[in-house]
Amino acid sequence: LIIGSDKSLEQISPNSVILTSYNSISEESLLLSIPLRTILQFSGEAVTVQQLLKEGRIEDLKSAINDSIGIEVDHYILVNVFDLVEKIGGVSVNIPENISFPDINTDVTVLLEKGEKNLSGDLAISYLHYISGEGESILYVSDQQDVYLSILDKLMANKSYSEIANEMQLISEYFASDFSVEELISLGSSMTKLQESKIFKDKTLPIIVVEIDGNNYHVPQPEKITEIFGEFESVVTPEEKEKSDIIILNGCGSPGIANSAGNKLQNDFQIVEIGNAASFQYTETKIIVTSFKISVIEDAISIRELLGVGKIVTDGSLSDTYKMLSPSPLM
Known part of the structure; x- marks a missing residue:
């Protein structure tokens, strides 16, 4: 679960949630993007994301997603969007059409013309809020995914393990996660190497819009969510994994x-x-890995x-092989 917060990890001001x-x-x-006003069930009560x-x-959000739509969330990554985007010098996104939205800090109207744009920290969080589903429409919620894919690409694409590890150390104060550092590095690196046809994106949680007290909220449709994951799993269901070779x-x-x-x-x-x-x-x-695939890193862990x-x-x-160097009987 990827969670975007405006400027703090301690006082979360959410702008995006992506499963x-x-x-x-x-x-x-x-x-799969989840609109912020999605209503979930938790401990018998209705709460929004x-x-x-x-x-x-x-x-509690992880549990509510499981209870409401039947998907078990294993891990999360919480991102301080403003500081991270500022740290990496902005984030590049493709704006599909001319848009205008209020700046999150000043309420001044921001105009973005169609095309590739580099967004600063303030612009990034204002844009994420604009397409978050907080307003009247959830039409562009899935466009939030491009912001995070762009951040990932800027941090990890075409870099060695040590270079990525250094990048992660530099930005470590801008995210929190229950992943280990090794898992984050291997997962992020693997994602940047995926062919575009291997990323099933631009999808939004299937919902029904309901008006309550003059505000629009979103009620999940579990059966349609099951269809989406069913289609994905039917494509990616692996054969039984062979044992990895080790020395x-x-x-x-x-x-x-x-x-x-x-x-x-x-x-x-x-x-x-x-x-x-x-x-x-x-x-x-030392557990020495020579392939940077996430499956190899998972085996090392x-x-x-x-x-x-x-x-x-x-x-x-050694290619795709671990070499165990055993220095002491502590094992």
Whole structure:
């Protein structure tokens, strides 16, 4: 779940919510925009997406989405849009037609002509609010997705793991998430490498508009939502995943340490070699990945969880294979 907040992570002022599903096997992604005035059920009461976020109740929002439309949200990313966009020097979006909307800070009317535009932080949040579904129409809500795809592209496209890691460190104060840093880097990098035909975007949560006390609200239609995800899953349903190949090398010289690691990993991975590293001078366990696919990073995280130790790093010597350097019996 991608959540945009105007200028703060602590006091959320929501401007956008996008439900994202990514299949690491087929490398395809679905983006589904949720209007802020969408009414959800939580603990037997009707609440809006906007209300839950203004109260900082992200976990409750995840539960309400599950209860109301039957989709389980695994993770979230909360973005301070203004500061992030300012930090990266603006964000480029394609404006489909001439539009005008009020500046979020001054209420002065902003005019944007059709075409590619670079938006500052203030313009970005004003634009996101304008197309958020807060007003009369939800016609352009899905255009919010292009803002985030553009941010992602600017941060991660055509960059190495170390370059992206450095970028993430520089912007870390502008987002909050229950993803690990490694997961965010691998997910973001994988998304930027997707072919356009592999991104199912420009979709908005199917809703019925209902007027309450003179204001328009949006009631989800679960059956149509199921159809959208059904179409996506029918395209991306993977075959059973084969075990990834790994090499386990003893990097400390302690007898039996590599075999011990192999015993912990053999049920989940195909061990193609167990032996000694070129040196016994390693002082920590390294999980070396040489492919930047998210499925590879996910496997590296699994290895770290199974062993209980390990630092994930990159190396260019082995393609799509992990090399385990085992320095101590702490595993």
